[in-house]
Amino acid sequence: MSLAILAVDDSRTMRDMIRLALLPAGFTVHTADDGLHGMEVLEGIDPDAIITDINMPRMDGFGFIDAVRGQDRHRATPILVLTTEAAPELKQRARAAGATGWIVKPFDPDKLVKALRMVAG
Amino acid sequence: MSEQNDPMAEIRASFFIECEELLEALQDGLQIMSDDADDSETINVVFRAVHSIKGGAGAFGLEFLVRFAHRYETVLDEVRAGRLDVTPDALKVFYRAADHLWDLVRISRDGLPEPEAHTADLLTALDGLLGDRGPADEAEEDAQIDFQPQALSLTLDLAGGGDLPSLDPHGPGCLRIRFTPLAELFESGNEPALLLRNLCELGRATVRCDTSRVPPLAELAPGAPHLGWEITLETDADESEIASVFEFVEGLCHLEISAENAADDPPQPQELPRFDPVSDLDASPPLADAANPAPRPLSPTPREPTAPVSPKPAASASRTVVRVDLERIERLVNLVGELVINQAMLSQSLERSGLSPHSDAMNGLEEFQRLTRDIQDSVMMIRAQPVKSLFQRMSRIVREASAAVDKDVRLVVHGEDTEVDKTVIERLADPLTHMIRNAVDHGLESRAARLEAGKPEQGQVHLSAAHRSGRVVIEISDDGAGINRARVQQIAIEKGLIPADAVLSDSEIDNLLFLPGFSTAQQISDLSGRGVGMDVVRTAIQALGGRITTTSQPGAGTTFSISLPLTLAVLDGMVVDVAGETLVLPLNLVVETLTLGAGDVQMLRPGRNVVRVRSGFVPLLDLGAALGYRDPLTDFNGSVVLLIAQEDGSTAALLIDNIVDQRQVVIKGLDESFHRAPGIAAATILGDGQIALILDPSDIISNAMSPHQPMATLHRAEGAIA
Numbered sequence: 001m002s003l004a005i006l007a008v009d010d011s012r013t014m015r016d017m018i019r020l021a022l023l024p025a026g027f028t029v030h031t032a033d034d035g036l037h038g039m040e041v042l043e044g045i046d047p048d049a050i051i052t053d054i055n056m057p058r059m060d061g062f063g064f065i066d067a068v069r070g071q072d073r074h075r076a077t078p079i080l081v082l083t084t085e086a087a088p089e090l091k092q093r094a095r096a097a098g099a100t101g102w103i104v105k106p107f108d109p110d111k112l113v114k115a116l117r118m119v120a121g
Numbered sequence: 122m123s124e125q126n127d128p129m130a131e132i133r134a135s136f137f138i139e140c141e142e143l144l145e146a147l148q149d150g151l152q153i154m155s156d157d158a159d160d161s162e163t164i165n166v167v168f169r170a171v172h173s174i175k176g177g178a179g180a181f182g183l184e185f186l187v188r189f190a191h192r193y194e195t196v197l198d199e200v201r202a203g204r205l206d207v208t209p210d211a212l213k214v215f216y217r218a219a220d221h222l223w224d225l226v227r228i229s230r231d232g233l234p235e236p237e238a239h240t241a242d243l244l245t246a247l248d249g250l251l252g253d254r255g256p257a258d259e260a261e262e263d264a265q266i267d268f269q270p271q272a273l274s275l276t277l278d279l280a281g282g283g284d285l286p287s288l289d290p291h292g293p294g295c296l297r298i299r300f301t302p303l304a305e306l307f308e309s310g311n312e313p314a315l316l317l318r319n320l321c322e323l324g325r326a327t328v329r330c331d332t333s334r335v336p337p338l339a340e341l342a343p344g345a346p347h348l349g350w351e352i353t354l355e356t357d358a359d360e361s362e363i364a365s366v367f368e369f370v371e372g373l374c375h376l377e378i379s380a381e382n383a384a385d386d387p388p389q390p391q392e393l394p395r396f397d398p399v400s401d402l403d404a405s406p407p408l409a410d411a412a413n414p415a416p417r418p419l420s421p422t423p424r425e426p427t428a429p430v431s432p433k434p435a436a437s438a439s440r441t442v443v444r445v446d447l448e449r450i451e452r453l454v455n456l457v458g459e460l461v462i463n464q465a466m467l468s469q470s471l472e473r474s475g476l477s478p479h480s481d482a483m484n485g486l487e488e489f490q491r492l493t494r495d496i497q498d499s500v501m502m503i504r505a506q507p508v509k510s511l512f513q514r515m516s517r518i519v520r521e522a523s524a525a526v527d528k529d530v531r532l533v534v535h536g537e538d539t540e541v542d543k544t545v546i547e548r549l550a551d552p553l554t555h556m557i558r559n560a561v562d563h564g565l566e567s568r569a570a571r572l573e574a575g576k577p578e579q580g581q582v583h584l585s586a587a588h589r590s591g592r593v594v595i596e597i598s599d600d601g602a603g604i605n606r607a608r609v610q611q612i613a614i615e616k617g618l619i620p621a622d623a624v625l626s627d628s629e630i631d632n633l634l635f636l637p638g639f640s641t642a643q644q645i646s647d648l649s650g651r652g653v654g655m656d657v658v659r660t661a662i663q664a665l666g667g668r669i670t671t672t673s674q675p676g677a678g679t680t681f682s683i684s685l686p687l688t689l690a691v692l693d694g695m696v697v698d699v700a701g702e703t704l705v706l707p708l709n710l711v712v713e714t715l716t717l718g719a720g721d722v723q724m725l726r727p728g729r730n731v732v733r734v735r736s737g738f739v740p741l742l743d744l745g746a747a748l749g750y751r752d753p754l755t756d757f758n759g760s761v762v763l764l765i766a767q768e769d770g771s772t773a774a775l776l777i778d779n780i781v782d783q784r785q786v787v788i789k790g791l792d793e794s795f796h797r798a799p800g801i802a803a804a805t806i807l808g809d810g811q812i813a814l815i816l817d818p819s820d821i822i823s824n825a826m827s828p829h830q831p832m833a834t835l836h837r838a839e840g841a842i843a
């Protein structure tokens with residue numbers, strides 16, 4: 001099944017890696033450079049799931065999740081947080097903002113695909 | 122970019138390019154912080170730069186880079202959280218750590234071994250900043266970040282679940298799982314149907330839905346979950362696989378997992394008395410409700426950022442960057458060069474054919490010329506790049522050099538956005554490094570000497586770049602003691618570079634610094650002036666088609682000024698005829714052309730003439746004679762002169778026979794095997810296939826106008842070395 005994904009990360013390397021991991025699995029991948037850009041991109045697409053980094057300029061991951069959840073049509077869109085930190089309080093903060101799950105960097109492509117299928121079908 | 126390339130290798134290469142950008146941002150941020158203008162966004166930028174490097178490095182398994190970036194980031198995070206003040210000492214450590222991060226990035230890129238001692242020093246310095254918040258848990262953290270690619274780390278302490286039962290390792294076990302979502306599970310975008318499906322994929326599963334808590338329709342609250350499930354799962358999957366299914370919903374549901382065949386009976390749940398078989402999970406009506414919960418309670422975080430956002434595809438499009446191998450651009454530059462030559466050939470032959478200037482062919486040619494120029498400008502723009510990265514490297518050189526000689530030096534940078542051809546920038550790095558080191562080491566006085574001279578203890582080195590009449594001018598100046606000319610002259614005499622009785626002007630003495638013999642002097646450390654390796658610097662600058670000049674004021678400092686062409690490929694030239702030879706002069710240096718009348722030229726003394734230009738006089742140089750093509754002219758009536766702008770702002774007149782054309786010429790560097798002749802910058806191919814020399818008029822003028830004996834000696838010395 002082809003899923004459309006929006007990946008938000010300020011690191012070009014990370015965006016490239018995500019694309020490289022997801023394209024062979026048949027996903028459609030959109031990317032954005034930060035939270036604010038992510039909100040712009042989101043206006044033109046309707047992704048099955050969103051992946052977002054936390055530390056980003058202009059609008060960070062928490063702000064982005066909050067803004068996405070604030071939109072009615074994305075109230076239940078799965079959002080995975082992609083982070084280098086595995087600290088429980090960070091997961092807690094991400095969840096409080098409305099994140100669906102989290103993936104610890106560096107990620108394994110197969111597991112990223114699996115996690116996306118797990119939350120987005 | 123081609124498909125047969127390894128995509129990971131490409132991403133890796135682009136990661137290192139990204140690292141350089143991040144390191145530049147890091148340097149900028151530190152600079153802003155040290156200018157006392159630090160705000161929370163600056164420290165965020167600095168933090169994110171280090172953080173992103175760490176993230177990417179982790180993806181490529183660059184462990185020592187990850188480890189160092191992590192510790193650096195930990196300290197920056199303390200600053201970000203307001204728990205650590207940015208003192209000047211802390212900034213010094215941050216700068217050094219940033220420098221080291223540069224090194225580690227390069228080392229990682231080139232696959233070299235880590236300089237462990239240096240890393241250890243810096244880690245100690247970073248830890249020192251943390252004080253008693255010290256690295257108590259660093260060992261543990263190190264272990265954690267020393268990761269292999271691994272995801273979905275599991276630290277399950279499932280709510281209401283307790284420990285997972287251990288499964289029979291020899292065969293499929295049978296698990297009974299009770300799963301009751303809370304409202305929060307839906308608010309986070311999780312979906313029970315998908316969880317159940319994933320669970321079912323692990324083995325043979327029977328799923329029952331508990332609908333006992335579904336209230337009568339009239340009382341149904343759409344936002345509140347009412348369903349629970351009990352799953353019996355026959356599986357040989359291990360604990361972690363089961364747990365990973367529920368990882369994201371940890372704490373968002375009631376979850377009990379027990380072994381079916383446990384000796385004690387499975388606990389009969391009070392709250393889940395009845396299970397109905399469910400064949401189609403998605404069809405379950407209450408679930409459908411639950412999947413669309415009521416709007417979750419909003420957190421106080423304002424949602425304004427989303428409101429003003431309008432569709433701006435252009436905004437994101439403008440950020441799109443294509444990375445191209447430099448070789449491909451070189452090829453394009455060469456092709457454009459050929460196009461320019463070809464266009465010149467075509468113009469020439471069409472003009473010779475005697476066509477009317479209003480003919481279609483001539484009009485087409487004009488358009489062709491315009492297009493060629495546009496293409497060429499565009500291609501050059503691809504290669505242009507701000508000198509910023511180069512200047513940032515210089516700030517590191519200042520830090521290191523000043524620490525080595527125990528001087529307090531501040532580098533002030535101007536015009537770092539000035540764009541120059543990439544090749545020029547790359548080839549400037551070594552000469553600039555040399556000059557910056559010189560400025561710190563020899564240009565600036567010691568702390569004590571500065572205080573004694575009534576100057577602030579902190580010395581300043583200025584580094585600036587600017588576009589000036591089609592060239593880029595880079596200046597390195599210090600506020601040191603200036604060149605000790607008496608000493609310089611004395612050393613030059615001792616070295617036999619100039620006669621003992623030579624009478625030199627100040628600028629001639631300053632120029633002695635560029636002599637090869639001078640720079641190799643052993644007692645250079647005694648010298649309070651300049652001299653180390655300046656001949657190498659000058660050679661490198663000249664190889665770029667540039668010039669370097671010095672001005673110095675005793676007690677106030679020294680300035681080195683480098684003037685360079687913007688590009689190494691194409692030049693707007695004035696094609697002239699001198700004694701039957703065709704020569705090209707850079708058009709931007711020609712400020713005016715004049716035809717001489719009787720009485721315009723006056724002789725100061727034999728061989729030294731001046732031209733009257735409006736209210737003043739300008740020295741006249743007979744180009745044909747200076748280049749040795751013919752004897753000096755004696756009758757100037759009707760001759761053509763070009764007024765040439767000099768670097769120092771003065772003007773000189775070059776006498777030529779005829780102006781042929783103004784056109785773009787493609788610069789072809791002269792082969793290394795040729796002797797560098799003063800005044801000859803390069804060569805070009807003209808439209809008719811003829812080769813013409815491109816002159817450096819400033820060089821010719823300065824050589825010809827200084828017929829003093831000492832300078833002649835200098836050239837001999839230079840020639841002997843070269």
